[in-house]
Amino acid sequence: MSTLLEVSGVSVSFDGFKAINNLSFRIGQAEMRAVIGPNGAGKTTFMDIVTGKTRPDEGRVLWGERSQSLLGMSEAQIARAGIGRKFQKPTVFEDQSVHENLLMALKGRRGPWAVLFYRPAAADLARVDELAAEIGLADHLARKAGELSHGQKQWLEIGMLLAQEPRLLLVDEPAAGMTPAEREHTTAILVEAAKTRAVVVVEHDMEFVRRLSCKVTVLHEGAVLAEGSLDHVTADQRVIDVYLGR
Ligand code: ADP
Secondary structure (H helix, E strand, C coil), X not given: CCEEEEEEEEEEEECCEEEEEEEEEEEECCCEEEEXXXXXXXXXXXXXXXXXXXXXCEEEEEECXXXXXXXXXXXXXXXHHCEEEECCCCCXXXXXXXXXXXXXXXXXXXXXXXXXXCCCCHHHHHHHXXXXXXXXXXXXXXXXXXXXXXXXXXXXHHHHHHHCCCCEEEEECCCXXXXXXXXXXXXXXXXXXXXXXXXXXXXXXHHHHHHHCCEEEXXXXXXXXXXXXXXXXXXXXXXXXXXXXX
């Protein structure tokens, strides 16, 4: 599998404390990866670095076939280059319908002026229907986002990110606060999304990670402690010690 994102030898300190310590991480095109690790392991800081929110002190972050450096690029430039990020809390436009939210995300893709002068083309309207079907909200297009359940809002936001056609989607704890049925649906959405793009899921819920059935990276003290299948990493004594706080 060819590499889409390569983080190599990255370190970042906050007030002398190394939150990320010589971290190397690589993800392939259309690969699903779960990133786990105890609180303070560096998972959020890792995503902040990839999305340009935090600038590392050292190391490289390379993107795409041409190994373009993401360092020095703004968050907006990185998003336009094809990296989408889903934060834990859903941020949808509550007083707009599901249809309008998805359409807005499609408009956004065409740049700031498009939002002002945009007239939806038939292709965009068709894409809204397609996205709504992908996230399981085809029967809810006319509903205001504010009326949706927590799980449905999360799916809508995933749909809005997919509208921007990222090549890499970073998702922070998508299953938090969801019912078992909602978790299952979330798994299905992410697995489907990962067929055509890379998806990195940061998650605490091991049952959810198991269902993703993908390679797992365990972070600890800002570096990779173990990598492999969930069964492989959870059988690793170092991982057990870290989770038990030894
Ligand atoms: P995780 O997401 O795995 O819980 P974080 O990336 O949030 O871990 O944090 C890694 C470490 O870096 C923690 O010890 C945290 O306290 C510290 N840290 C993160 N961001 C900052 C910041 N802006 N200033 C100071 N310390 C920070």
